[in-house]
Amino acid sequence: MKQGSIVMAMIWMAVLSLLLFWLPLLGPLIAGFVGGRTAGSAGGGLLAAVLPAAVLCFVLVGFGTALAGLPLIGIIASAGLFILIVVQSLPLLLGAFVGGLTV
Template identity: 65%
Template structure:
């Protein structure tokens, strides 16, 4: 097996996590946990699985910070909006992160 095939794909792992989370939204804790396991296994390792679970929330927080600052003209409002969304999404993705760590261990 080549090194590229064993390493996995970070982008594909994020897509799988998002897709499975959307499909299993009706299972409050089990749905994100299953999505995290699949995404962590697709990512190919514990660190990459954790990164695949955290990166979308960090990007969303950064984009909201930029757009909040640009639309209001006040950097403090953009910082509060971006930081708030980042923390909110991070806390809500707890089972996803745990599943990504388990999936990374299985890879």
Template identity: 55%
Template sequence: MRETTTNRGSIGSATLWMIGLSILLFWLPPFGPLIAGFVGGRKAGGVGPAVIAAIIPALLVAVLLFILATLAALPIVGAIVGAGVFFVILLESVPLLIGAIVGGALAD
């Protein structure tokens, strides 16, 4: 008799895979995040968790930079710099998000 197990991935492991592969493949500008998103999407086990796992690193980095810029510089300048960096990070996360959606769709 054959056992069927539903091995659903986790958002945490998918996020770690995406971060790790993004760091390792930084030298492939559009393709590095795309590959990282694909692998992370497969690890997440579905499209929904893959999208969440792709957004978490961008949000964490943006919030951390926003807080550091606000504390280190003048609060208004720090807020403007933090908001600007947030939008740059979101734009740079597009290939990661596309890869996560494709990887999550193929994991189903």
């Protein structure tokens, strides 16, 4: 039985997204497909696509709170960024889901 790696899936998605940035819809779709296959399952592929955005948002909560002095400002800024990243990466999520299903 073959197991996937979520960390390697995140690395593949990041590298391929950077290399294929000039393909507006196909670049993230291909990156997500390869990352989903590397993750080994549809759930793992989706986790590998969303986890970097969530980590970035937690870091933004800390910086927003430190700079503004108010935790509410950090939470609002990070929630807005998380929604923006997830909506922008819909082709990546779709590719990750399909790639995870084809394993």
